[in-house]
Structures are given as C-alpha cells and as structure tokens.
Amino acid sequence: SRWLENLPQQEILRHPIICFTYAQVILYSTDRFAPATAVRIEPFLRAAESAWRAEEEHQRLGQLLSFRGTVTWWQGDFQKAFDYSRQSLDELPEQDVLWRGTSLLAVSYEALSAGQILEEIGRAQDKILEARALLGAAQNIYGVLAATQFLAEIFYWQGEMEQAEQLNRQIQNEAVGDKSMLDDQGIASLNLAHIAYERNDLAQSEEFTMRAWDLAQQRANEMLQVQAGIRLANIYLSKRDVGRARELLKSLEAKIQNPILLRELQNAQVLLSIRTNEISSLDWWIKIVSAENRNVLYLQKEREAFTLARLRIAEGRPAEAFDPLKQWREDAAQNGRVR
Numbered sequence: 001s002r003w004l005e006n007l008p009q010q011e012i013l014r015h016p017i018i019c020f021t022y023a024q025v026i027l028y029s030t031d032r033f034a035p036a037t038a039v040r041i042e043p044f045l046r047a048a049e050s051a052w053r054a055e056e057e058h059q060r061l062g063q064l065l066s067f068r069g070t071v072t073w074w075q076g077d078f079q080k081a082f083d084y085s086r087q088s089l090d091e092l093p094e095q096d097v098l099w100r101g102t103s104l105l106a107v108s109y110e111a112l113s114a115g116q117i118l119e120e121i122g123r124a125q126d127k128i129l130e131a132r133a134l135l136g137a138a139q140n141i142y143g144v145l146a147a148t149q150f151l152a153e154i155f156y157w158q159g160e161m162e163q164a165e166q167l168n169r170q171i172q173n174e175a176v177g178d179k180s181m182l183d184d185q186g187i188a189s190l191n192l193a194h195i196a197y198e199r200n201d202l203a204q205s206e207e208f209t210m211r212a213w214d215l216a217q218q219r220a221n222e223m224l225q226v227q228a229g230i231r232l233a234n235i236y237l238s239k240r241d242v243g244r245a246r247e248l249l250k251s252l253e254a255k256i257q258n259p260i261l262l263r264e265l266q267n268a269q270v271l272l273s274i275r276t277n278e279i280s281s282l283d284w285w286i287k288i289v290s291a292e293n294r295n296v297l298y299l300q301k302e303r304e305a306f307t308l309a310r311l312r313i314a315e316g317r318p319a320e321a322f323d324p325l326k327q328w329r330e331d332a333a334q335n336g337r338v339r
Contacts, residue, residue, distance in 0.1 A: 062091030101134030
C-alpha cells in the first residue's frame with residue numbers, strides 16, 4: 001500500500017494486474033463496510049475489467065467479478081453480489097479453487113436466503129459443502145468459517161439446534177488470530193443467542209447477544225449491529241421492558257444508512273408496536289412491504305409476512321392473514337424449513 005501510494009494513479013491504471021492487486025489491498029486494509037472504501041476501489045476495478053474484457057482474459061475477469069461480489073456483499077447489496085458471483089463462475093476454470101470457492105459461497109447464501117435449504121432440491125447445502133471444500137483446498141480459513149456458519153444456519157432452519165450450536169461453537173474456537181475474525185466471532189455469538197432464545201434461556205441469550213453487539217461496535221459491522229440490536233430488543237420485550245426495547249431500535253435507526261438494514265429495523269419496530277397494541281398508525285409500513293423491491297431477500301419477505309399476519313389479527317381481521325400464511329407454510333414445508 002505504501003509503495004502504490006507513491007505512484008501516480010494514472011500510471012497504476014495502465015496495468016490491470018496492479019489495479020486488481022491494489023483494490024484488494026485497499027479492501028482488506030481499510031473499513032470494508034464503509035461506502036467510501038467501495039468508491040475508492042472502483043476506478044481500479046473498472047480499469048482492470050476494461051482491459052481484461054478487451055484481451056478476453058477469462059480467468060482474470062472471473063477473479064475480478066468474484067472480488068466485485070465480495071465488495072458489494074460487505075456493502076450490503078446482496079443481489080448485486082449474487083449477480084457478480086454467478087457471472088464469475090462462468091469465467092473461472094475448475095482449478096481456480098480460491099475464486100470459485102469464494103463465488104460459490106455467495107451463490108450458496110443466495111439459495112440459503114431464499115429458504116431453499118434441502119439437499120435434494122440441489123440448492124444451498126450442496127453448494128455450501130462444495131464451497132467449503134474448495135476454500136479448504138485453497139487454505140482460506142475465512143471462507144471455511146463462513147461456509148461453516150452457513151451450514152449452522154441450515155441446521156437452525158431445520159430445527160436441529162444441537163448441530164447448529166456445535167458448529168457455532170466450532171467457529172468460536174477456530175476464529176482466532178486475525179482482527180477481521182472478530183466478525184466471525186460476533187456472528188457465531190449471535191447465532192448462539194438465537195438458539196438460546198428458542199430454548200427460552202433469556203439470560204444466556206442476552207449474554208451471547210451482548211458479546212455480538214460489542215464485537216459489532218468494534219468492527220463497525222452495521223449488519224451485525226442491526227441483527228444483534230433486534231435480538232436484544234426482543235429479549236427486553238420478553239422481560240416486559242418495552243421502553244428499553246423501543247429506545248434501542250430508535251437509536252439504531254438513527255445511525256444506520258443501508259436501506260435494507262433500515263427495513264429490517266422497521267419490521268422489528270412494527271412488531272414491537274403490535275405486541276404493545278399500538279397499531280393505529282402503521283399504514284406507512286404496509287406501503288413499504290407491499291412495494292416491489294429486488295434487493296429484499298426472500299426470507300426477509302417471509303418475516304414481513306408473519307408481521308403483517310400478526311397485525312391483521314391485532315386489528316380483528318384474522319381472515320386476511322390466512323392466505324399469505326398458507327402460501328408461506330407450503331413454501332417452508334417444500335424447502336425444508338421445518339423449524
């Protein structure tokens with residue numbers, strides 16, 4: 001990084017391999033979640049991509065598209081990350097285990113976030129196992145940990161809490177050494193909090209959630225902050241501490257910039273309003289969830305459908321909750337989300 005900063009940018013932009021290397025150096029040595037990081041990287045990626053497309057350098061282009069998927073992933077733009085990752089797999093040769101494994105990891109999360117977890121459907125579980133094998137061959141511990149986390153999520157959705165707990169504890173034991181592994185530690189802690197919450201062990205759930213919350217603050221990881229904040233608010237609500245739950249969600253909403261994460265927070269706030277019987281002014285939220293939005297993940301739509309059903313019941317209109325619930329029940333059964 002010090003060497004490259006001493007070279008004129010126009011000189012760097014003439015060399016696609018140096019551009020691609022510099023983009024990786026920037027991403028992994030600065031705040032990967034900050035929008036400014038993606039903006040800083042873009043001129044170098046654009047120059048390299050233009051050169052490699054002109055030269056028909058398919059493997060290099062595939063590597064660059066895979067890396068673009070990683071950049072957009074950490075910016076919270078999952079649909080764009082999925083698109084880049086699928087494109088990269090069309091360009092990468094079989095022997096490029098690192099970049100194919102990285103792209104397969106994103107594609108497997110696409111299937112997982114669509115709720116398609118059954119092995120026989122040929123979706124998330126097979127892709128995750130393949131990604132983990134490739135990244136293991138590449139000796140990429142970060143990718144192996146991410147794949148293990150996705151497997152734990154599959155077990156969670158199948159209601160297999162003991163297997164999910166075991167894998168998350170494995171992540172906690174193995175995610176040591178590098179500072180960026182604190183993200184893996186935080187995600188594993190939050191997943192353990194979800195499992196404890198399912199078991200009605202609020203004390204342990206709060207302990208794990210606070211660990212995830214602290215790590216999210218250290219890493220400026222907005223996604224983990226929001227997810228941990230929502231879990232913590234649910235714990236407070238279970239303890240009948242409504243004011244604390246509402247204050248936490250409002251404070252998060254004030255500082256989160258990502259629109260998809262804001263939508264998650266809005267859903268949590270609406271659910272809080274329903275549970276406290278404050279349902280008179282939620283038309284704004286119904287308009288949001290009724291509008292088409294490509295960036296909203298499938299399982300987020302499911303969560304919103306459940307919230308809408310609860311709202312209709314609270315309004316004394318339960319008949320209007322039946323149709324969407326029937327649709328989601330069938331989808332969950334077909335795709336193995338038996339939890």
